[in-house]
Amino acid sequence: MAVAAAAVLVLVLLSFSGPLCPRLLSASPSPSPPEPVALTLLACATEKGAVCLDGTPPGYHLQRGSGSGSRSWLIHLEGGAWCSTVERCSDRRMTVLGSSDFMKPIQFDGSGILDSDQNLNPDFYNWNKVYVRYCDGASFSGDAEGRAQDGSILHFRGLRIYEAVIDELMEKGLASATQAFLVGCSAGGLATLLHCDDFSARFPQEASVKCLADAGFFLDARDISGERSFRSAFDGVVQLQNVRKVLPKNCLANKDPTECFFPAELTKSIHTPVFILNSAYDSSQIRYILAPNSSDPNKLWLSCKDNIKNCNSIQTQVLHGFRNAMVNDMKVAQVKEDWGMFIDSCFTHCQAHYGISWNSPISPRLGNKTIAEAVGDWYTGRRQIVKYNDCEYPCNPTCSSLLPTPP
């Protein structure tokens, strides 16, 4: 069988590369690799104060849709952690996460939900796709001004950036979308939760508007030394950058704003359908929330944080505890009828915008569905909603060690 298949393949290759049909060849040149998508800067938005940390204009990459996707829009909010102190935000100005001076065109190809290949991304391949650059350091949500040690201004204008980008896209066709999908990973996944209802409110009733938070379900958990070190860092972001304007009023009425910045609280007040995609053993959350360096002076967790396969049995028990806390925090999302969930137990972070995790032979599967299938089924409503929740690590044989674990 294999030999026969190989022979057929050789024949096919020969017939396309041989000299038999030169006219056919010249008429259909081999497809050139997809072009990187250019950066569009929002130069005029600087008048409204919508600027990156260093005062440069923010930007996005827009790839136009086609055919059945021409009135469908997918807006991806980029991630990249946060800056919680004046010093860190000052340093961030010298990077692509704080200044558009460092931004370049990007390749959507291979990027999962952003891919334009129908086989790899069957439900969204021909949509209008926008990759919004993250350069404010507070999940597109701050609105304040600060001063660096050298006296220069720090612009904390994430909220204005989000608004300026959406306003501009509205003029470019987003306003007449029949389907609109706000997605984001990590700090961008949190931004998606923060803005989901605002985004949805911009469209007429008949448009189908949904959100996907990928690896954005950050836990308000204690670290292995018993401290709430991550909450302290979040507190810095909330205060320094003033994210209060995007927090739910009913939460602010009886809770601390920093508590209201966590997904467990945010999800309670969201009315738009949301898909929560997250690993219960999220590699970044294990590194930065559960076992940050400050909680591990003897570096006993270094190799475990590097690769879950290196964790000893006691560490694995601690990880299971983290998973239980996450599943518990997600109960709110679990009971919302029109919400989707895919909570796997693979050691990874961000799964929708890496082709390898989204839809490949080694993608994580739950109920035998890839993430692309689970999200597509939910978005289109072609199947009854299934909320996928994995068993404890290492039960899932589809969790590949090749999945990305970005910083």
Ligand SMILES: *[C@@H]1O[C@H](CO)[C@@H](O)[C@H](O)[C@H]1NC(C)=O
């Ligand atoms: C934690 O410590 C390790 C080893 O010293 C280092 O490689 C890593 O960058 C540190 N992580 C952070 C977030 O500082």
Ligand SMILES: *[C@@H]1O[C@H](CO)[C@@H](O)[C@H](O)[C@H]1NC(C)=O
């Ligand atoms: C799982 O899905 C694949 C296609 O994605 C299919 O070929 C296979 O038969 C399915 N396995 C089971 C056990 O349903």
